[in-house]
Amino acid sequence: MTDLNKKIAKEDDEFDLKKLLAQFIDHWKLYVFSVLFCGIAGFLYVRYSTPLYTAHAKIVVQDEQNGSASFLGGGAMADFSKIFNMKSNVDNELEILLTRDLLEKVVKELNLNISYWRKGRIRAVEVYDQSPFNVSFLPAKDSIIAISFNIDFHNLGADNKFDISCESQFLDTTFSAKFGDIIKTSVGTICITKTGQPFEDAGYYFIVRSTEDLLTSIRASLEGVVTSKTTSVINLSYNSNVPKKAEDILSRLISEYIRRNITEKNQISDSASVFINERIAIVSQDLNKIESDIQSFKQANNIANIPAQSQALIDNASEYTEKLNEIEVQLNVNQSTLDLLRNDATGNRPVPALVSDPTFLGLVEKYNLLLAQKEKLLLSTTSINPLSQNIESQLKNLRKDLIQSLDNQKKAMQIAKDKIVNENSQISSLVKKVPVQERRFVDLSRQQSVQQALYIFLLQKKEETAITKASNIPTASIIETPKCDYYAYFPQPKTVYGISLILGLLFPTGYIMLLAALSNRILKKEDITDNTQCNILAEIGHSDKAGLLSMSDDMRSVLAEQFRIFRTNMDFLTGQKKCPVILFTSSMTQEGKSFISANLAQIYAYTGKKVLIMELDLRKPRLSQMFNMPNDTGFTSFIISEKPVMEFINPIPTSPGVWLMGSGPIPPNAAELLMAPIVIPMFEELKKQFDCIILDCPPIGAVTDAQILSKHSDVNLYVLRQRYTFKRSLDIINDLVENNKFPNLYLVVNDVKKEGSYKYGYGYGYGYGYGYGDSTSTKKKKSFFKSGKR
Incomplete structure (x- = not known):
């Protein structure tokens, strides 16, 4: 076995x-x-x-990192930026795109503080630009908690009336009003008007949120990514439950960013324009004064034209006069620019390029570009940043160079002016011979020419500045307009x-x-084989038919075949014994000892053997009740009497070949009765009268009766019941085997369900039968074990 x-x-x-x-x-x-x-x-x-959609947009940024190297110190400055982990121009522009100022402008422009919703049977839907009504809200405080207002429109808005209610810890009230009415609440003032969109037969409500709360939500849904380190393209995306809303937010954000970029570029041109306009006003006043003096002089001296004799002298002096005028203009512009540089205490004002000296113009260009770089850098860094301090130092050095250049030019022009004045003095000696009136007229004309030249020069610079401003283009441009995905990314x-x-x-x-x-119950075969070395002799399946097998109807069922296999395995164990004694025990009650012992007895009797089944569970006998036999006399009666043992054994009418020795009256000392000296000769006598003896003993886990009777048995069978016997009961089996307390011990697993996790050893879990309707009944009857009879 x-x-x-x-x-x-x-x-x-x-x-x-x-x-x-x-x-x-x-x-x-x-x-x-x-x-x-x-x-x-x-x-x-x-x-x-609620479906969520993603809108995408792409912008390309002119990366000025390489271009800025000329005034940041070239390659050395690039290395410096790497040491301090400076971001590229694209990264800086991305940070500007995501700043709070731009997002706040987007919120105000699109009026995102108020969202409109249409109620549904399951969920509400945001209507955004399809709302039939518009809400103007003026908050009472700068920051408010999100508040929801329900609106009930009368007759789908046709009555021009509505009821508005709010149930919140900040406001719990209901108002009745008309479109256009001003509704004052503790949280703010509300005015509701129609938009022209049709009203639907559904409830509406709107939610008022603070700007800070909304900015937090937008930032969580907005994402900007530089697509590659080798490109200057920024990919913007925004997630929203309304596709049009996502597209509008991205469009407005890009528009505000480009507007801000253009504004920054126009600051230099605007600053130069202001300076030029100021100088034009001053020069215009001086020129008007000189022209007024000339007019007064001519009227006072009755001068209509210049005498012919004076014309020659003036012609000779014209060349020197032109040179002197040019020097005077240059000195005036030089002094004005020098005053601008010295009087600008903050050092943040751009320098206009009014002096034509190439060296000076190069310094001015560097100075203005470096100043623009400083302002842009301060958007993403602080003034104590090493690069900011480096730029500030360069600005100071460039300012000194500009002042020094202007001083040098001024000295050179002053020398040239002195030379011209010296040469012109010779001409002036000749002019003394000219009448005083004509000489005075020449002086006034000379002043007029100087102021006219300066005035024309300033007008030219003004036009140049205007052209420069008009030609400014933004640093970034849109290469992919905001567009929302057709399909929602969620769900x-x-x-x-x-x-x-x-x-x-x-x-x-x-x-x-x-x-x-x-689970602490035995569910599968591995629960047994993995926890004990004791062999499994037989497996009895579950049957919906309670009680004993019918000798006429059930002998061809699956359950009967399992008992036949059980009997065959027993034959291997008992060998050639004339009358083997088989003992049944278990861990506790309701495990099926009586059921298995009774049906095994019938299977033995079915082969023509004379079988005795002894009801030795003296405390809770069940066999007599199972066979529907009286239990007035039995084993306990035999022990206390002197009658032959066969007088206490009765044949079972319903089971031919099976005899029963009942337990008899329940004794107070069951263990002592089983140890009585008469028990040994009793078994010797019974072995002569029967071909097989089956002992139905009490659970060994509760009392010692089974151990006492084991010395009279040839094979000891321990019954386990699937889904009923506790796993810890296997420790009892291991203890019995290891200490040799229960020789020839084998296991019988009862109530095995074919659809369960317990696997049959011989394939009867697959519904084996004879093929003509004698398999186990499939009716849904109450299990015999659950009814307490098995």
């Missing part, structure tokens, strides 16, 4: 996957219900979840249904595994 069990164990080990699957097949209904439930939940989730039906299917399988699997891990 040991070889047989080893063979069965080996076969079981070869089908580990089947053993694993068998644990779950028993709960197929649970799997079906779980998959259906999760599938329906997934469908409802997809159907009623994704395939993903949701996939997760629903997985969860539908995981939930019952986890439940079954957790149940198995926490």
